[in-house]
Amino acid sequence: MKRSQIFQESPATTIIFASTLVAVMGVSLISPVLPAVQEAWNITEAQASLLLSAFTLPGVFLTIPIGIVIDRIGRKRIFIPSLVIFGLSGAGVVLLSSFEMILVLRAIQGAASSAIATLTVTLIGDLYTGEKRRTLIGMNAVFLAVGAAGYPLLGGALATLSWMAPFICFLLGVVVALPGIVFLEEPSNNNSGADTSIREFVTGAAPMKPYLVLYTAIFGIFLLLYGAQLTVVPFILANSYEYSSGVIGLLLGLPAVTMGLTAMQGDRLLQSFSSFQSIALGFTSYGIGLVIVSMANSVYTVAGALLLFGVGQGLAEPITDTALNELAPDEFRGSIMSIRTSVLRLGTTIGPPVFVGLATIVGYAQTLLIGGGAALLVGVGWLLVRGSQTSRVVVSDQ
Numbered sequence: 001m002k003r004s005q006i007f008q009e010s011p012a013t014t015i016i017f018a019s020t021l022v023a024v025m026g027v028s029l030i031s032p033v034l035p036a037v038q039e040a041w042n043i044t045e046a047q048a049s050l051l052l053s054a055f056t057l058p059g060v061f062l063t064i065p066i067g068i069v070i071d072r073i074g075r076k077r078i079f080i081p082s083l084v085i086f087g088l089s090g091a092g093v094v095l096l097s098s099f100e101m102i103l104v105l106r107a108i109q110g111a112a113s114s115a116i117a118t119l120t121v122t123l124i125g126d127l128y129t130g131e132k133r134r135t136l137i138g139m140n141a142v143f144l145a146v147g148a149a150g151y152p153l154l155g156g157a158l159a160t161l162s163w164m165a166p167f168i169c170f171l172l173g174v175v176v177a178l179p180g181i182v183f184l185e186e187p188s189n190n191n192s193g194a195d196t197s198i199r200e201f202v203t204g205a206a207p208m209k210p211y212l213v214l215y216t217a218i219f220g221i222f223l224l225l226y227g228a229q230l231t232v233v234p235f236i237l238a239n240s241y242e243y244s245s246g247v248i249g250l251l252l253g254l255p256a257v258t259m260g261l262t263a264m265q266g267d268r269l270l271q272s273f274s275s276f277q278s279i280a281l282g283f284t285s286y287g288i289g290l291v292i293v294s295m296a297n298s299v300y301t302v303a304g305a306l307l308l309f310g311v312g313q314g315l316a317e318p319i320t321d322t323a324l325n326e327l328a329p330d331e332f333r334g335s336i337m338s339i340r341t342s343v344l345r346l347g348t349t350i351g352p353p354v355f356v357g358l359a360t361i362v363g364y365a366q367t368l369l370i371g372g373g374a375a376l377l378v379g380v381g382w383l384l385v386r387g388s389q390t391s392r393v394v395v396s397d398q
Helices: 003-009 011-023 031-041 045-073 076-095 099-127 130-159 165-183 198-202 209-241 245-252 254-263 266-272 275-295 299-327 330-362 364-383 389-393
Strands: none
Touching: 011 076, 011 099, 011 130, 011 165, 031 045, 031 130, 045 076, 045 099, 045 330, 076 099, 076 165, 099 130, 099 165, 099 299, 099 330, 130 165, 130 245, 130 254, 130 266, 130 299, 209 245, 209 275, 209 299, 209 330, 209 364, 245 254, 245 299, 254 299, 266 275, 266 299, 275 299, 275 364, 299 330, 330 364
C-alpha cells in the first residue's frame, strides 16, 4: 500500500495526522520561547519553566478519566471540543495580564492535548486493522518526530518578533477541528454508551502482564527522551563544545530524522521481529547512543550517536502503540490508550528533574553513561528472554 493512497482514501487520516502535529506543539514550540517570556514578564527561570510543567502535569492525572469518558460517550464528541479548547486556551494566553492565569490556561491546554494525543492513536486503532494500522501508526510517529524537530526552530524564530507570536500558532487546533466536524465519523466498532468499565477489563480474564510491560516501556522511552536527549545533551553541547542554541537545536533534530525513517518501516520490522523484540532493540539503540555521547570527544561522534538514538526511538515508540492497539478490545481502547498517554506524560514530566538532579551529583557525562547503561541493560536483558509469556503475547499479528 502506497502511503500517498492513505490520504486519498480517507480525509480522516489527514485530520488525525494534523491533530498529532497540533498536540505536539504544546512543549516543543514553547521551549525556546522561555527566555523571551522570562524577560517580558520579569520573572525567574524557574517561574518561566512552569509554562512547560503546567502543560504536562495535568495529563498525568486527568488522561485516564478522559479515556474512560472517551469509551463511554464516543471519540468524536471528545476529539473536536479538545482541539477547540487546545487552540483557544493556548492562544488566549496573549490576552491575559496575570502570569498565574496564564499557567491556568496552560494547564487547561495540557489536559486538552492529552485527550488529543490519546484519541489520535485510538482512532487509528478503531478505524484500521492489520498492515494499514501498522503503517498509519508508524506515519503518526513520523509526524510526531517532524513536529518535535521543527517546532523549536519555528518557536525560536517567532519569539524574535514577540514572546506572544508562538502562542498564536495554537489556533491551528481550531483550524483542524473545523474539517473534523465534517469528515471525521464515529468509529462503527466504538461501544459508546455501553455499560462497561475499565475495571471490568482489568479484573477480567485477559492477562495484564503484556500491558504492564508496554506501559513500562513507554515510561522508559519518554524518561530517556526528555531527561537524557532533550535536557542533558543540550547542556553537554553548550558546556563542552560551546555551541549556540541554534546549532544545538539542529543537532537535537537529528534523532527525528532516523526515528521517522525507522518508524515508516514498522510493518516490515514486525515481519521479522515481535513487538517485544523490536522494543528491546530500541532500548539497546538508546543505550549505545547515550553511552557514546557520554564518552565522545568529537561533535561528529555525538551526531552519529544521536542518529542512533533516533533509530531506537523509531524501533520502540510506534511499536508500543501498535502492540497496545492490537491487544486492546474495541470497547476499552480509549481507556487503554489513555493510560498510555498518562504514563507518557509522567515520563516527560519527571525525566528532566531526575536527570538534572543526578547530573548535579555526578556530572552530565556520567549521567548519560548511567542512563545509557541502564537502557542497554534493559534492552539486552529483554532480548535474552526466551519463551516467556510476555514475548509470546506482546506480538503483532503477522
